[in-house]
Amino acid sequence: MGSALLEYWKKGDEDFTIVDPAMEEAPDGVRLFADRDAIADETFDVVILAIKPQLIHCVMPDYAANLAEDGYVLSIAAGASIRTISNATGTERIIRVMPNLPAAIGKGASGLTSADAITVRHKAHALDLMSRTGGVVTVADEDALDRVTAVAGSGPGYVFEFARAYVDAASQLGIRTEDARKLVLQTMAGTIALALDRGDQSLAELRDDVTSKGGTTAAGLKALNGSGAVSRAVEDCLAAAYGRAVQLR
Ligand SMILES: NC(=O)C1=CN([C@@H]2O[C@H](COP(=O)(O)OP(=O)(O)OC[C@H]3O[C@@H](n4cnc5c(N)ncnc54)[C@H](OP(=O)(O)O)[C@@H]3O)[C@@H](O)[C@H]2O)C=CC1
Numbered sequence: 001m002g003s004a005l006l007e008y009w010k011k012g013d014e015d016f017t018i019v020d021p022a023m024e025e026a027p028d029g030v031r032l033f034a035d036r037d038a039i040a041d042e043t044f045d046v047v048i049l050a051i052k053p054q055l056i057h058c059v060m061p062d063y064a065a066n067l068a069e070d071g072y073v074l075s076i077a078a079g080a081s082i083r084t085i086s087n088a089t090g091t092e093r094i095i096r097v098m099p100n101l102p103a104a105i106g107k108g109a110s111g112l113t114s115a116d117a118i119t120v121r122h123k124a125h126a127l128d129l130m131s132r133t134g135g136v137v138t139v140a141d142e143d144a145l146d147r148v149t150a151v152a153g154s155g156p157g158y159v160f161e162f163a164r165a166y167v168d169a170a171s172q173l174g175i176r177t178e179d180a181r182k183l184v185l186q187t188m189a190g191t192i193a194l195a196l197d198r199g200d201q202s203l204a205e206l207r208d209d210v211t212s213k214g215g216t217t218a219a220g221l222k223a224l225n226g227s228g229a230v231s232r233a234v235e236d237c238l239a240a241a242y243g244r245a246v247q248l249r
């Protein structure tokens with residue numbers, strides 16, 4: 001995820017340095033080191049935390065000395081709380097963001113929340129970074145960010161899973177797999193573009209616009225969610241993802 005964000009972050013004026021033990025090649029114009037020791041004597045205006053939440057305790061304490069006196073830590077880690085990050089980095093100046101994978105093509109949806117010690121300048125900088133990768137909303141507190149994580153951070157996974165099942169079902173109906181993928185993805189993309197374009201109409205109204213009485217869509221929708229099974233599954237999905245974010249705090 002860090003690499004995906006960096007492609008758009010790079011469009012600004014900042015210089016970026018990556019420390020990653022396994023990365024073989026850095027994007028153009030970015031310094032890459034395999035070991036933090038290589039930057040032991042350097043300080044940075046922003047230390048970006050883009051490792052797994054479970055690794056924060058063992059990796060981040062080394063970077064405490066790399067944060068400039070008036071710098072801040074920007075975390076993209078799911079769940080990991082400002083308290084946890086502060087304990088690992090020794091600073092209270094922390095901004096948490098939750099991006100999602102479409103940021104890789106500049107179409108992400110991110111949430112942002114900040115610690116009390118964050119200044120207006122820090123927050124404006126983080127908002128600028130995230131807005132380079134797509135849309136960003138500021139939320140009031142960390143619990144709200146964990147809810148954003150369940151909805152948007154993990155969201156592409158749900159959408160891919162729905163699309164996968166949709167393509168499989170189309171194939172089972174006799175459509176060639178490559179045609180099924182094309183039809184399903186273009187249907188999803190076109191439908192979402194239409195909903196974005198018609199922001200004044202509710203999603204239920206838009207659904208009803210394609211649903212002729214006694215027609216094919218009505219028959220399909222009855223099988224899909226007539227019993228409410230899909231609505232309940234989506235509710236369970238978001239609750240489970242939010243629950244996991246809470247566990248990762
Ligand atoms: N994937 C997603 O869609 C999203 C992820 N996130 C968050 O982004 C973070 C990264 O997730 P994701 O990109 O999926 O995970 P990845 O495993 O793909 O990325 C983590 C990167 O950190 C590297 N790494 C591991 N140990 C160290 C270390 N000691 N020092 C420096 N780098 C290290 C990993 O290397 P190696 O591969 O060798 O282990 C890897 O390149 C997580 O906190 C996650 O919650 C947030 C929003 C969306």
Ligand SMILES: O=C(O)[C@@H]1CCC=N1
Pocket residue numbers: 078149153154
């Ligand atoms: O699955 C995860 O934990 C990360 C955070 C949001 C998306 N991927």
